[in-house]
Amino acid sequence: MADANVKAAALEEKEPFFGKKERKALSDPLNDNNPITVQVLGICSALAVTTMVKPAFIMAISVTFVTAFSNLAIALLRKGIPKQVRMIVQLVVIAFLVTVVEQVLKAFNYEIWKQLSVFIGLIITNCIVMGRLEAYAMANTPWRSFLDGIGNGAGYGIILLAVAVIRELFGRGSVAGFKIIGSTNEFLLNTTQISWLGWYQNNGLMVLPASAIFLIGIFIWLQRASNKKLVDIS
Amino acid sequence: MYSNRYITVYTVIMTLIVSVVLAFLVTGLKPYHDSSEAVFKKKDIMGAIADQIPSDLKSMPDDQILKLFSDNFDQVVLDANGQQVEGAMADKVDMAAEEKKPESERNYPLFVYKGDKGNIYLLSVRGNGLWDKIWGYIAIGDDLNTIVGASFGHVAETPGLGAEIKDNPNFPAQFRGKKIFQEGQYVSVAVVKGGVKNPDHQVDAISGATITSVGVSDMLQKGLKAYLPYIESLKTAN
Numbered sequence: 277m278a279d280a281n282v283k284a285a286a287l288e289e290k291e292p293f294f295g296k297k298e299r300k301a302l303s304d305p306l307n308d309n310n311p312i313t314v315q316v317l318g319i320c321s322a323l324a325v326t327t328m329v330k331p332a333f334i335m336a337i338s339v340t341f342v343t344a345f346s347n348l349a350i351a352l353l354r355k356g357i358p359k360q361v362r363m364i365v366q367l368v369v370i371a372f373l374v375t376v377v378e379q380v381l382k383a384f385n386y387e388i389w390k391q392l393s394v395f396i397g398l399i400i401t402n403c404i405v406m407g408r409l410e411a412y413a414m415a416n417t418p419w420r421s422f423l424d425g426i427g428n429g430a431g432y433g434i435i436l437l438a439v440a441v442i443r444e445l446f447g448r449g450s451v452a453g454f455k456i457i458g459s460t461n462e463f464l465l466n467t468t469q470i471s472w473l474g475w476y477q478n479n480g481l482m483v484l485p486a487s488a489i490f491l492i493g494i495f496i497w498l499q500r501a502s503n504k505k506l507v508d509i510s
Numbered sequence: 511m512y513s514n515r516y517i518t519v520y521t522v523i524m525t526l527i528v529s530v531v532l533a534f535l536v537t538g539l540k541p542y543h544d545s546s547e548a549v550f551k552k553k554d555i556m557g558a559i560a561d562q563i564p565s566d567l568k569s570m571p572d573d574q575i576l577k578l579f580s581d582n583f584d585q586v587v588l589d590a591n592g593q594q595v596e597g598a599m600a601d602k603v604d605m606a607a608e609e610k611k612p613e614s615e616r617n618y619p620l621f622v623y624k625g626d627k628g629n630i631y632l633l634s635v636r637g638n639g640l641w642d643k644i645w646g647y648i649a650i651g652d653d654l655n656t657i658v659g660a661s662f663g664h665v666a667e668t669p670g671l672g673a674e675i676k677d678n679p680n681f682p683a684q685f686r687g688k689k690i691f692q693e694g695q696y697v698s699v700a701v702v703k704g705g706v707k708n709p710d711h712q713v714d715a716i717s718g719a720t721i722t723s724v725g726v727s728d729m730l731q732k733g734l735k736a737y738l739p740y741i742e743s744l745k746t747a748n
Contacts, residue, residue: 327669358512358520365524372528379535383542386550393666447670483670 293419301412301424305431308505312435313496317403321395322436322492323485329452331391332440333433334381338396340429342373343405347425350409351418366409367400374399404428439491447482545572551601552579555621555632558647558661558682562625584622590614592739605636605645618736621647628652630659633737637729640721642666644675644729646682650690654741657699660685662726672722684713690734698734701727 292298311317318339325335346369350357357365378396381389389396399405408428413421445451449458457465457476467473481487500506512520549572556579560567563582567575585600590613600619608616621632629652636645642665649659660682662675675681688699689710697711701723706712715723 356520358517360512361517361521364521368524368528372532375532376535379539379543383539383546386546390550480670484668 298420298423301416301420302427305424305427306434307431307499307503310431310435310499311404311407311428312432312492313499314506315404315407316496317407318432319489319492321398321402322432322439323488325392325395326436326440326443326488327447327483328391328444329437329440331388332436333452334385334388335392335395336429336433336436338377338381339399339402339404339432340426341377342370342399342402343408343429343432344422344425345373346370346405347408347413347421348418350413351416351421354414357414362414363406363410366406370405370409371400404432435492435495438495439488442491443482443487446479447487449478548601549575552576554661554663555579555583555601555647558632559623559630559649559659562623562627562630562649562658582623582625584624586620586622588618588620588737588740590616590618590736592737592741592743594740603634605634606643609636616736620737620740623649631741633734635729635733637725637733639664639667639675639725640672640719641668644722644725646675646726646729646733648685648730648734650741654745655689655691657685657688657690664722667722668719671716671719674716674719675722675726678716681713681716688713696735696738698731699727700731 305311309315312319312322321335321339326332346366349369350366353365374397377399378389381392381396408421408424412424416424441451445456449463450456455463457463457467457473458478459467465473467476479487552575553567556563556567556575563578570578587595587598587600587603589595595617598617600621603617603619605619608618619634621634623630623632631650631654633648633650634645635648636643638644644662644664644667646660646662648657650656651658662682664673664676667673667675669677685699690696690698692711700712701715702712703715703720703723706714
């Protein structure tokens with residue numbers, strides 16, 4: 277018995293704390309397996325909360341928190357979860373974490389909570405979270421699953437922020453509330469004062485959800501054009 | 511394969527743990543929720559007359575907002591007949607709940623700002639936009655006729671179109687100087703398309719947001735009317 281324990285411990289030691297697999301879990305979702313541009317998940321919230329940078333950032337943090345800790349929790353419980361009710365168990369864990377995020381946000385950043393409104397609650401149904409639990413956390417160690425959660429949250433967050441920066445800059449002339457281009461003196465570039473910028477107008481399409489789907493489409497195109505792994509061989 | 515018993519016990523225990531933890535969390539955070547909600551509401555109310563208040567609301571810390579509000583504002587609750595409800599606080603009146611009551615039982619909140627240039631009365635209105643509810647605070651000056659400020663809010667109007675009632679400061683600014691009475695008759699302020707013809711009682715609609723604009727018009731017509739009995743009684747008292 278004691279012998280077996282020692283053997284098991286030795287086996288575990290062979291796996292480095294932050295080895296190739298861990299790095300892959302963390303970095304894969306950022307590019308090769310990005311949840312938005314490759315798996316095309318989580319589009320609903322990507323359209324809705326990307327009109328401005330600040331809510332998009334809070335949303336990215338929230339989703340990262342939920343994916344990381346639900347992955348960790350499910351990976352810890354994975355051997356005891358009855359297969360027949362595993363989806364329900366996963367949902368309870370996700371819903372619990374999302375409620376925590378929502379309550380904390382409501383208490384300490386009420387205005388952002390108002391802006392994000394239902395989309396915080398909708399993290400529960402965000403396919404990224406449940407997808408990672410089913411695909412990864414049910415079959416991997418807690419530490420690796422946690423990293424996978426962080427990676428997927430970050431992969432989602434990067435796209436969200438990129439879309440939000442473009443939409444806020446061209447739709448409202450600002451980035452994260454910092455006024456850059458517009459027709460009054462509050463803006464860094466005042467279009468009425470600079471003669472060669474007199475034609476510039478904010479693009480109304482950018483504040484509508486439709487622009488996000490165009491932008492995400494363009495991102496997918498660029499990524500597929502530059503990343504050889506994603507090229508469809510057939 | 512797990513037995514039915516294991517599954518039942520597993521789910522019951524898990525649900526119990528999660529619900530107990532959440533119950534503690536929600537109870538623990540309740541005071542924070544209440545205070546941030548109160549500050550948010552007060553900022554919203556004072557935003558309607560931001561240019562009349564000699565301090566910068568945006569950069570003000572929360573406790574100063576509450577102090578500014580309690581120092582400078584009187585709170586009055588009116589019933590459907592325009593009578594004051596004794597001992598009631600206007601910031602406790604929930605317009606969404608009042609709306610569900612029959613008209614004769616509704617209460618209306620009124621905030622009175624005691625500034626240098628006489629009283630400013632802040633009336634609360636609520637109506638329907640395109641997708642969901644819209645609401646607003648209309649500030650009426652000492653003459654009980656001229657609008658001195660307005661602010662609007664909404665649940666889910668379209669960004670860039672209907673949401674402009676809140677996001678574009680030019681829209682509420684249009685209401686400044688409008689009058690709600692014409693030769694003693696109540697006419698409210700209408701939001702119209704295709705140019706303002708009656709500059710005392712009309713403002714320009716938002717292009718592309720017809721239903722929200724009509725909703726604002728409607729909300730003002732009905733909402734301000736509810737305060738008429740009280741306004742009349744103030745006028746006779748003067």
